[in-house]
Amino acid sequence: MRVNFTVNGRPQEADDVWEGESLLYVLRERLGLPGSKNACEQGECGSCTVRLDGVPVCSCLVAAGQVEGRDVVTVEGLADFAKQRSEGGCATGACGTTLQDAQQWQAKGTDSQTGEGTELSPVQQAFIDAGAVQCGFCTPGLLVASDELLERNPNPSDADIREALSGNLCRCTGYEKIMDAVRLAAARQSEGV
Amino acid sequence: MPTNGAPTKITQGSQTKGGIGESTLRPDGTLKVTGEFAYSSDMWHEDMLWGQILRSTVAHAEIVSIDISEALAMAGVYAVLTYDDLPTDVKNYGLEIQDTPVLAHGKVRHHGEPVALVAADHPETARRAAAKIKVDYKELPVITDEASATAPDAILVHEGRDDHHSGHVPHPNIVHRQPIVRGNVAQARERADVIVEGEYTFGMQDQAFLGPESGLAVPEEDGGVHLYVATQWLHSDLKQIAPVLGLPEEKVRMTLAGVGGAFGGREDLSMQVHACLLALRTGKPVKIVYNRFESFFGHVHRHPAKLYYEHGATKDGKLTHMKCKIVLDGGAYASASPAVVGNASSLSVGPYVIDDVDIEAIALYTNNPPCGAMRGFGAVQACFAYEAQMDKLAAKLGMDPVKFRQLNAMEQGTIMPTGQPVDSPAPVAELLRRIKAMPLPPERQWESSEGADVRQLPGGLSNTTHGEGVVRGVGYAVGIKNVGFSEGFDDYSTAKVRMEVIGGEPVATVHTAMAEVGQGGVTVHAQIARTELGVTQVTIHPADTQVGSAGSTSASRQTYVTGGAVKHTCELVREKVLEIGRRRFGSYHPAWATAELLLEGGKVVTDGGEVLGDLIDVLEGETVEIEAEWRHRPTEAFDLHTGQGNGHVQYSFAAHRAVVEVDTELGLVKVIELACAQDVGKALNPLSVIGQIQGGTTQGLGVAVMEEIIVDPKTAKVRNPSFTDYLIPTILDTPTIPVDVLELADDHAPYGLRGIGEAPTLSSTPAVLAAIRNATGLELNRTPVRPEHLTGTV
Structure with missing residues (x-):
């Protein structure tokens, strides 16, 4: 089958999709967007978390056909997504992203091999600065989930952060630096840094 | 009790930004947060x-x-x-x-x-x-345990073995056996006022790396x-x-x-x-x-184990002797079982002084899943058992469990059961003092102005209690892990370092075959190159087989050994660069010939700080590239009968204090805090060091309260191969992990550093178990602890 949907603001068309393929498979293997990770294929680990019409979902549990006509944001588009949001006159971030807003922005391409000079979202930068990245396999999913948390709750308590990220497994860090990263991103956001 | 070690001497490169000791950020960080990093x-x-x-x-x-x-x-x-x-x-x-x-x-x-x-x-x-x-x-028929493996008519898992262990094992279904005998246990036992025996079970843990x-x-x-x-x-x-x-x-x-992570798997x-x-x-x-x-x-898993221990102590709290037998289930293929046996036996005493010991460790061939390397490698299982024994002894003697441990703690100069002296700092008592001195989290921490915050209680958002039936416990543990490959293994590493001028700047390129598995070795290599070569720009070449072996990213060894190789090769490159400088500019300033020269901030300087020239001028048109191997001190095999031998390179020590709250009615545990104190020798990158300690601690927590591969004893089939049924700690299961880092230099190691990755995985588990025992009064001789073990409904 053919699936038409929007990924990181760009219309995409995936052909020859087998009905059993997940959104995760189509992103990774058909659209060249391997940022979303496959670590369990059961919705237990959160490594494949993307936004589907603004809602964080495990893309491994979404059948590709279900995203027809819908809007997906992956870690690859997170920086532009966050930028778009901050420029959208929603300084607190608490107003969330409307579907219309989500469909109007577009991720910029990057051809950087080293990633140097790449523009990052606050939460991406905070993950690096706080030491929240080790092997990094859980990072894309955690970033999407953390970004969504801060969008809806710019000043989360520790208990709020733990609750919001409880669907994302990390095996390297013991989560302490991830907590630090989300706190840091929230603090920077509130200071307007 | 040592509180201060020898200062780590760094002269070369101490002025160059981004060198060792700083918390520089990962070179692959940006790629990993943008989804561009190619796993x-x-x-x-x-x-x-x-x-x-x-x-x-x-x-x-x-x-x-x-x-x-x-x-x-x-x-x-x-x-x-x-x-x-x-x-x-x-x-x-x-x-x-x-x-x-x-x-x-x-x-x-x-x-x-x-x-x-x-x-x-x-x-x-x-x-x-x-x-x-x-x-x-x-x-x-399936072989699943020691009894079925060593029965007289047991089917052999491998017929016709001719490997180098087959000659000395008592049964062909035993992969390897390592006894260690020292002193005279029978005599020492006479001196004991109390004797404590225990039989312990350690479940099969999975590395569960995410990639x-x-x-x-x-x-x-x-x-x-x-x-x-x-x-x-x-x-x-x-x-x-x-x-x-x-x-x-x-x-x-x-x-x-x-x-995407490794942990031995x-x-x-x-x-x-x-x-x-x-x-x-x-x-x-x-x-x-x-x-x-x-x-x-x-992939292989952590060996499940049965451990049988006997300890004795005098009335005044001195350990007299220890006897133990450790049975590791190696599963169907050998993997790293022989080396795990070596570790389990040689570290079975723990970080304590006991002169009279009788130790035996074996690994079995069975039809269970193959087991091999996992973070902590044989030392983890032993630590779980000997720390339970320490608490039992302290209780029997009416002593404080921390004081009892401190009284028997090893220190620099202690002789290991293998006869090997501990020849660098071993601040066991000090680590215990530090975790005990940390402030405790407040009682009833789950209370808020709006009543009980169920998120802070056992059971969490399942809303199973508002504090009824919840009791608190505190437990302590400390462990010892060897660093590097032991028992005479030629544990070397290789580094290729190039220095040249690119775009008007001196640039160093470091090429090793080291597997970066998330630990941050690539960060540290760049720091070492900056320190040793006085440059800011360092490129890390992708790891491949076009350069010599770096050895394994395991045994807490990479910063020590490949870090040592990068340091050593950088020193050779530095000499070569200075030689070029002397050749080109020696006639302009006498200091080129007479002073000790350093590379700092892109310049050649004297040890007095006088600048002799820019690296870009020295290196103009020249590329210096050297590939060199580096080795730590050699080790020896353990004697097959007595276990004697200088088998280990270095030891690493960590201690934990766990605070738990247990819902005794439902058998649910919430770990409130898991504090760790660890000696790291020298923190080359403090941020990464703390990250390793917290990550290792959490894996220890996992096997204390949830992680276990369940193998059906009748069929030897795995019953829970998924993240739905094999649980690893989520962010809700993981408490705050305060870390106290001690830096006592090991003079034998590069920069005085100590391998750190594994030690925190050892003591975390027994500390949590001790805290649960403290809360419930139950004996709990197996890990992980499941709700039925706490409610008595097994």
Whole structure:
């Protein structure tokens, strides 16, 4: 089958999709967007978390056909997504992203091999600065989930952060630096840094 | 009690920004947060096929027949391979004993053993084709424990063993046995006022790295193959892969793909040979990616263990003697079992002074899943048991458990049970003092102005209690882990370092084969190069087999050994650069010939700080490149009968204090805080050091309260191979982990550093267990603790 949907603001068309393929498979293997990770294929680990019409979902549990006509944001588009949001006159971030807003922005391409000079979202930068990245396999999913948390709750308590990220497994860090990263991103956001 | 160690002397490079001791950020950080970092499962090649492995559905059986015809006939299938298709006489591989078949030959020895391979144009086609392969098994009785393995009429898991351990083991179903005998236990036992015995069980833990086993094999024009793979040791893989493919090593090129964690689970081969075989057979690139279910079958686990301990102590709290037997279940293939036995036995006393010991450790061959390396490697199981013993002894003597440990704590100069003196700081008592001195989290921390915050209580948002039936407990533990490969292994590493001027700036390039698995070795290598070469710009070359071996990313060894190799090679490069400088500019200033020269901030300076020249001028038109090996102090094998020998390179110590709250009615545990104090010798990158300690601590927490691979004792089949049924700690299960880092230099090690990755995994588990015992008064001789163990409803 053919699936038409929007990924990181760009219309995409995936052909020859087998009905059993997940959104995760189509992103990774058909659209060249391997940022979303496959670590369990059961919705237990959160490594494949993307936004589907603004809602964080495990893309491994979404059948590709279900995203027809819908809007997906992956870690690859997170920086532009966050930028778009901050420029959208929603300084607190608490107003969330409307579907219309989500469909109007577009991720910029990057051809950087080293990633140097790449523009990052606050939460991406905070993950690096706080030491929240080790092997990094859980990072894309955690970033999407953390970004969504801060969008809806710019000043989360520790208990709020733990609750919001409880669907994302990390095996390297013991989560302490991830907590630090989300706190840091929230603090920077509130200071307007 | 040492509180201050010798200061770590750094002269060269101490002025250069981004050098050792700073918390510089990961060079791969940006790629990892943008989704651009290429993990092994992200590899893609035009025209590539997908490989799939058919695994045995039973644990122990003769293979009567395999019928691949239906699978081969499926549209989209390019190849189906079985044992009969292996190209050479070499059909097995293995880390130490080559007992692991590439594909099963006539027999399977554990549930999930690879039997056949499929390559197809879509992963689902490959899966369906594999399911169409018909294997006729004739099941055999299963060997599952010590009793069934060593019974007089026991079926041998491996017939006709001729490996180097087969001559000294008491039974062919024992992989390796290491006794350690020192002093006179019988005499020492007479002095004991109290004697404590215990039998302990340690469950099978999985590494559960998040990035599943995966890689891409690309056939090359010269008949060779290029494998992009996630592993812990490229050169060890190469040595095992090439003979099975029938290729010389130079025709098997290996490049490290992005590694999504390892923790020991990537020491053994997984899909490497299988992908290469399919690529060479089809002439097309072949990618294999395990799903989580397969990953549970695709790598070795931490050895489950039975541990039998006896300790004695005098009234005034001095340990008199220790006897123990540690039985590790190695499963169907040897993997790293012999080395795990060596660690378990030599570290079975823990960080304590006991002169009279009688120790025996064995690893069994069974039909359970193969077990091998996992973070802590034999020391973890022992620590769980000896720390439980320490608490029992303290209780029996009416002593404070921390004081009792401190009274018996080893220190620099203590003789290990192997006869090896501990010749660098061993601040065991001080680490215990530090965790005890940390402030405790407030009682009833779950109370808020709006009543109980259930998120802070056992059971969490399941809303199972508002504090009723909840009791608190506090527990302590401390452990000792060896650093580096032991027992006489030639544990070297190699680094190639180049220095040149690029774009008007001096740049160093560091090339090693070190597997960056997330630990931050690449960060540290750049820091070392900055410190040693006085440059800011350092490029880390991708790890591959075009440079000499770096050894394994395991045993807490990479910062020590490959870090040591980078340091050593940088020193050689520095000498060469200074030699060029002397040749070119020596006549301009006498200090070139007379002073000790350093490279700082892109300049050549005297040890008095006088600038003699810019590196860009010294290096103009020249490139200095050196590849060199580096070795730590040699070690010796343990005597096979007495266990005596200077077997270890270095020791690493951590201590934990756990605070738990237990809902005694439901058997639910919430760990409130898990504090750690660890001596790291020298923190080359403090941020990464703390990250390692917190991560290791959390893996120890996991095996204390939730993580266990359940193997059916009747069938030896794995019952919970998924993240739905094998639980690892989430962010809700993990408490705050305050870390106190002590830096007492080890004068034998580069910069005085101490390998740190594993020690925190040891003491975390027994500290949590001690806290649960403290809360409930239960004995709890097994880990992990499950609710039924706390409610008495087993």
